[in-house]
Amino acid sequence: MKLKSLILSTALAALASGASAEGVKVGMITTLSGGGAGLGIDVRDGFMLAIGQSDRTDIEVVIEDDLRKPDVAVQLADKMIQSEKVDVMTGIIWSNLAMAVIPSATAQGKFYLSPNAGPSALAGKGCHKNYFNVAWQNDNLHEAAGAYAKGTGYKNSFILAPNYPAGQDALTGYKRMYDGELAGEIFTKLGQTDYAAEIAQIRASGADSVFFFLPGGMGISFLKQYADSGVDLPVVGPAFSFDQGILQAVGDAALGVVNTSQWNKDIDNATNAAFVETFQAEYGRLPSLYASQGFDTANLLISALEIAHPDDADAFRTALEAANFDSTRGDFEFGPNHHPIQDIYAREVIKEGDVYTNKIIGVALENHSDAYAVDCSF
Amino acid sequence: MIRERTLNGLVLVLLLAVPLWAMFNDQPFTITLATRAVIFALAAVGLNIALGLGGLVSLGHAAFFGIGGYAMGILAHHAQTYTPVMELPFLIEGTKSMPVIWLVAMVTSGIAAFLIGILSLRTAGVYFIMITLAFGQMFYFFSISWAAYGGEDGLLIYVRNDFPGLNTLVPINFFAICFTILCLVLLLNGLLARSPFGLALNAARQAPQRVQTVGLDPQRLKLVAFVISGVITGLAGALFADLNRFVSPTMFSWQMSGEIMIFIILGGNARLCGPVVGAVVFVMLEHFLGGLSEYWHIYLGALLLLVVFFARGGLVGLIAGREVAHD
């Protein structure tokens, strides 16, 4: 029977691969199939681009697909730690998966470098000395949107997000920096695709601006329907709905919308220019925010490996804390809770030829840390 | 053709042998994988009592799986934060003791199964499939918005719960616990199928009027089967949560219900070890196909189609042939 021999041969292969003594083993758990695979693929490609560009050949990266299921991610983490015996872990996109994996990984002495998810629970009291977030704390981009709204002089915002923890954090983050009135505050259903009801409420609310956090397909749907509704209030949101990957699917509906991001392809530094160019050459598409985060994560790792091997945990940690690498974002440093302190930009969606993309129009928050750092002590 | 009883023995021996081999060869992840298969098998054995014996096609068993999971998550969460679960009208403390958690998981999922069963059994056929699905979805959406216990993020338990006299953090020990429970439940299932209750339930599935004319209530038989089924799946949920040290609303999702049902169909409906074979094969496919290609779902789909076409009665049916009537 074919199936049997297939299983047998892979089982033997699994048996043969033991733990490596020399070099560094990195375990990447990310989302590569099913809905939301685009983000994981970008992180992976950005990360592997940096590894390929470095002159180190002793870094082995084990990549696994978590299917966006927390229980699968936990299993894979167990596998990485128990069987593969990796030194450093990275890759997770979604906060709920991060919550399932990171605390137990760091508790088992592994280093975790997050290329995306930055749940608040891991930034404050739940922080860990071996956990570093290279992207942002989850609230950051929402805070920047709030700051931008305040700076622009919006006085009466209508805000909406899905009814789940990251959505609640998003609205909290916006309100933390924004000081005007709220014309309305709505939690939508997770995975909702029709926003006619919400848009009607926005129209009736007398708001002067709209803030939304609707990641993935939800944001695409909202923007298309909003553009078609005739409501022409200014919209601001975090970068997630305006990223290179999905912007093409939103189309004209996104033009002119202001969104906040810690990265854009036009940030003016040599590292970034080289990154954008080589990424495009390697994969045939413009890099996204997530790709830049994967790229930076890998470069941070490489910079620390130059100083120490993860087996020497203290030295390796100190090297990571120094963040002595060239980031695509320009200046980059870690705060006391190992989350970035960085500028967050306001971007506007434009069209370059046939391609929709973003252009930086200002800095929304300068050298921004996060609200949870004060609660963190290792 | 092997006799089904021999096959059952073979399956269980293999399921025990692989992790033991893994332990001596320092492959802890293989043990974890086997534990996952055992727990899925347990959940499916639970469903099989309703589905195989009682003919109740429930597409909402994730509800019980999730309730079991959250019973573990909530109790352990309160134990690790040293807060009471509730203070009024009486004090309930959290706990890290597995047996207590199992008991709570079984009782709560039993109560839920009773309520869902009483309402759902008013319908039959496809309507039953759909109303159980509806109840499952209610729990799913509720858990997503239940902020007190993490909502969509779920609940994280830092250390696996305790079992008297065993270090549960050692993978093989936790496997042993789960495997023992699975064997006990299979034994129970075997006895149940041969008992007067099993006989009557089996007849209620095939010819409900007959059962009525001998003075037995088919609906009540089915309800009791549904509750037993929910209790077992709930217990599996608690174990699954402990395996991952994590619970989240995905345990309540309709895909979860579908997967539990697929274990049964894949292995063989109404066969004692059908769910076990199905769960083990599914976990292996998930694991090994995942390594082959990014698009491994296509292969999985194709394999499942082959099973439908060429292995009527599931894999157990393929190997052991048509079910021989019990002597």
Place this chain on the structure above:
Amino acid sequence: MSTILIIEQILNGLQSGIMLFLMAAGLTLIFGVMGLINLAHGSLYMIGAFAAAAVAGLTGSFVLALIAAMAAAAIAGVLVEMLVIRRLYATDHLDQVLATFALILIFSEGTRWVFGSFPLFLDIPDYLSGPVTLPGGIQYPFYRLVLICVGLLVAAGLGLLITRTRIGIQIRAGENDREMIAALGVDISKLYTLVFALGAALAGLAGALVGAIQSVQVGMGEPVLILAFVVIVIGGIGSIKGALIGALLVGLTDTLGGVFLPQLFKLFMEPSAAQSSGSALASMAIYILMGAVLIWRPTGLFGARP
């Protein structure tokens, strides 16, 4: 809350209901005539949307895109019927569940393999975009009005097809008694293929129409599939009328529940708690509706009594 807003929300509920109807009609026909639980119906919806996006991208014509969507979904439907489903009519529901679940896996990953992991672009054509002003000063997107009209037209057409045509008579006969219509000399396998193609084309049309205002991505079919099942179960399986009423009920409950439940909770709770628990209840509302209908009428509103 103003009357205008309430009317607008009711329109929104109608519109989402009517799109659900397109999905549910095919599903209920296929179940009614062939007794088949087709979990892969959502995949046909997705195929319609992807085909529309691809053709719109190539030709720029929305009408061509719609035609392509229906054709692609119908072809996929016929292939599925002839290669897979045909072998399953005689088996029980369980095998059908497993097989059509397998088809979802194949279609979803196959689509991702062909079109990549990122959502595709499909937009409303210019001549249908923008808001119109309705009597009473309601600003309402023109495209959504078009959706309501298209849906109603399809519903009327289906009604005529079922009650007035030869095929319709065969379909109804097939729902009542499968052996009977074979005895009457109807080529039953042709009829099945035809019904499947019709159901698939409707799903594809819904996918394309909705895809233009939502996101065209892998996995878009499954949430709609679940809703469509809820609809046909509420309406009574096999009944086109039931599917229409059920779809409107679900659309209205979902839309109005999401808007008004949080408002209702604000009457006796503090605002942010009301918002979050109101939304939570709203997301469960259609399932509660379905449970209630089935407890009240175990075979749905218009289903055959046992």
Place this chain on the structure above:
Amino acid sequence: MTEPILATHSLQKSFGALMATDDISIDLYPGEIHAVIGPNGAGKSTLIAQICGGLKPDAGRVELLGKDVTLTNTLTRAKAGIGRTFQISALAMEDTVLQNVLLGAVGDIGSPWRFLRPVLNDGSLRSKAADALKRVGLQDHAATRTSDLSHGQRRQLEVAVALTLKPKAFVMDEPMAGLGAEGSKTLTGFLDGLREEAPILLVEHDMDAVFALADRISVLVYGKIIETGTVDQIKSSKAVREAYLGGDA
């Protein structure tokens, strides 16, 4: 005079314009076999359904042992002592013959809530079942899968299941159908002796059997009983002759 075990009083049931049972009063006394005959569509099945609890009459009463059971369901009437056999076999087809009879034995003890002890290890259930099988002559088929039985054997099995219940009255819906001459003869002999245990309301098409067994016969035509009497009375009844032969003659 003794009381009837089972009696209906003016039962009425209509489906739309069709009067399926029209003012039917029929009774069954201890020790007798009361046969109900009639052409197809005469309303025999509707009558049985009303007697056994599957259908609610529009008007009229059903009495069992002098108690009004009109408003009770199948389950209650079965427990109260109606032993029914079906025209179209309602048996657990995937199970063995023995299992089907055991179900009757479990029904007789009145509680299926025994979960752990295999039913086959219960000597008293087993002997009850074996006994019933032996009486109908199926003892050699105990281990046969029910779906493998012949049509006639299924009829016998139906009777065996009813026997295990030790009912107060049997209601048999065409037990002879499909039996063949030999089988029909055997069953006739068996039923003949059974009437001493409990009276039998026998709905039957096989006229030889009916004439051989029945103490009384009721003729049902278009929902009405047109004649009730002994075999000889029925044979010589003009009304019956017309109803049966009128169309053919």
